[in-house]
Amino acid sequence: MPPIEFVRNLRAKHYRLTLRRDGTPVATIPARGTEKQARAFVKEHSTWLRREYARHEKRPRMAAEWSLGTKIMWRGEMTEIKRATGGERPQVAVGADVFRVAELWQDLRPTLEGAFRSRARIELTARTWELAAETGMDVKRVTIRNQRTRWGSCTEGGVISLNWRLILAPVSVSDYVIYHELMHLREMNHSRRFWRAVAEVCPDYQAAETWLDEHGAFLGF
Ligand SMILES: [Zn+2]
Structure with a gap:
């Protein structure tokens, strides 16, 4: 396991232990906390940390360099x-x-990722317009981006941004992300009303959420 990073967060009220997507454990020290106490906190939660790290290690991920046969x-x-x-x-x-x-x-x-990104720009953009028409949502523009931590986002003005890496996922999953952003044009939050709207247009959305959760590392995060 990589060494634990201790990060002081002046807005944090409690000690917290999390595992970043790259597998680094991060211990948050609240405003009035000390590193010594943070270490005690980590020790207390070592079983949890070992279990989470084992789960992280088991997740398949992309090789750092790609060649024929990868x-x-x-x-x-x-x-x-x-x-x-x-x-x-x-x-x-x-x-x-x-x-x-x-x-x-x-x-x-590098070459293939560049090509995938161009392919995503064509395919995901077209699919977004298609699903916007299907759901009757008023989209102004679609952009394909290289976000490091999110799959998609949208603005109240109707601009939908999607992560090009969605082209690496099954179509059911990229469709879900598109539906998710489209429904934000109706509900700009994650309220129960929002999730009901998502379920209406994408009944299998929970399976897609699980896939994204389990395969995030695959997509280069
Ligand atoms: Zn959302």
């Missing part, structure tokens, strides 16, 4: 990067999709 999450499936034949320039196949690369024997991740 398995990556693509459209909801672990998919091997393969050499694609044909074409004058080197290209690789990820499932049914083919992407051009500059060079087959270098880290393919």
Whole structure:
């Protein structure tokens, strides 16, 4: 386990122990707390921490560098990067999709992630307009972004932003995130009314939430 990070938070009222997505345990020291007490707090919760860390370790994640043969999450499936034949320039196949690369024997991740992002810009944007029409929501603009910590967001003005990494997830999951943001145009909060509206347009939303929770690490967070 990585060493525990002790972070003082002047607004915190209590000691708190959390596990960041990258697996680093973070102990929060409240305004009037001490590191010594924070260490005692961590010790008290060591069983919880070990269990959470074990869960974190078991979650599959993307390799840091990608080459031919690496398995990556693509459209909801672990998919091997393969050499694609044909074409004058080197290209690789990820499932049914083919992407051009500059060079087959270098880290393919930067090139492929760039290509995935362009693909996401086309597909997720089109899908958002489609689902906006289906639900009768008034969307002004769709942007595809590279957020580090969120899947999507929206503004009251009707601008929906989606994380390009949603293209790595199953369609049922990216659809859920789009429906979620669309329903925020009706309810700008996470009230029960909001979740009822989500359930109406996306009855399986809880399964999608679980998928996102379990596979966040896959998507590079
Ligand atoms: Zn929300």
